[in-house]
Amino acid sequence: MSVLSCAGLGVTIERKPILRGVDLSIEAGTVTAVVGPNGAGKSTLLACLAGLRKPTAGAARLDDVNLSVLRSRDRARRMAFLPQTPEIAWAVEARTLVELGRTPFIGARGQGQEDRAAVDRAMAAANVSVFEHRIVDTLSGGERARVLIARALAGDPEWLLADEPLTGLDPAHQLDVAALFRRLAGDGVGVVVTLHDLSMALRMADRIIVLAEGAVLTDEPPARALRPEVLRRAYGVEATLTQGPGGPLIDVIRRA
Numbered sequence: 001m002s003v004l005s006c007a008g009l010g011v012t013i014e015r016k017p018i019l020r021g022v023d024l025s026i027e028a029g030t031v032t033a034v035v036g037p038n039g040a041g042k043s044t045l046l047a048c049l050a051g052l053r054k055p056t057a058g059a060a061r062l063d064d065v066n067l068s069v070l071r072s073r074d075r076a077r078r079m080a081f082l083p084q085t086p087e088i089a090w091a092v093e094a095r096t097l098v099e100l101g102r103t104p105f106i107g108a109r110g111q112g113q114e115d116r117a118a119v120d121r122a123m124a125a126a127n128v129s130v131f132e133h134r135i136v137d138t139l140s141g142g143e144r145a146r147v148l149i150a151r152a153l154a155g156d157p158e159w160l161l162a163d164e165p166l167t168g169l170d171p172a173h174q175l176d177v178a179a180l181f182r183r184l185a186g187d188g189v190g191v192v193v194t195l196h197d198l199s200m201a202l203r204m205a206d207r208i209i210v211l212a213e214g215a216v217l218t219d220e221p222p223a224r225a226l227r228p229e230v231l232r233r234a235y236g237v238e239a240t241l242t243q244g245p246g247g248p249l250i251d252v253i254r255r256a
């Protein structure tokens, strides 16, 4: 089973500590949610775990290989990263965009049958097959977000790291994407997501990491990680965990 980890991981930018002493070990086949207030360092942590940002202290490792020394093509074959604010500036068809997810596998002979099948599967999983020939620019924000998920899945990654993948999706598509991530984890993929919606985090994650001011506040099973005292320290709010008809809910009462 693949393990994504980091030890003593820190990022300092212009003498400002963004992340400090982060130690994590995450097993594939699980969904891990990273939550925390704005500016806590969630995106920075995810980029380090994806091997896209070099930490200034410590290291992130994929199965004992330091991500900073892993060749980018080798890394891209195993890990997919879904950025928070993806830039897609070109007027291309959705399928063409999803095909880019196969780039790390395509050799001199170009796209093969296997690549086309992987693109079909990824588009079906993200429920965007109907947009195949639509120009990406003409899709709604939520539709485009799902096309980008398809692009990430097209490489059949062992790891999927997604920065706020539910932001901008309507409730039905949030549920679909949450269910898709759970299904991927069931198939053995390691899913790490940053989320703002704490109730969604409770429902979809096996484990929740709460970041505050660049450090890990707790790293525990969901209901324990989001206990009132942690929410008070992390977010400065009084909140309680209650049982709703659809599952656990975080009820934010007031500022602490």
Ligand code: ADP
Residues within 6 Å of the ligand: 013, 018, 036, 037, 038, 039, 040, 041, 042, 043, 044, 045
């Ligand atoms: P989050 O995703 O939790 O909102 P980020 O990881 O995006 O937090 O950012 C954490 C902190 O690091 C913020 O205060 C942000 O302004 C700062 N930061 C991130 N990237 C840079 C950068 N390139 N230069 C300066 N500050 C940065």
Ligand code: MG
Residues within 6 Å of the ligand: 042, 043, 044, 084, 163
């Ligand atoms: Mg962020």
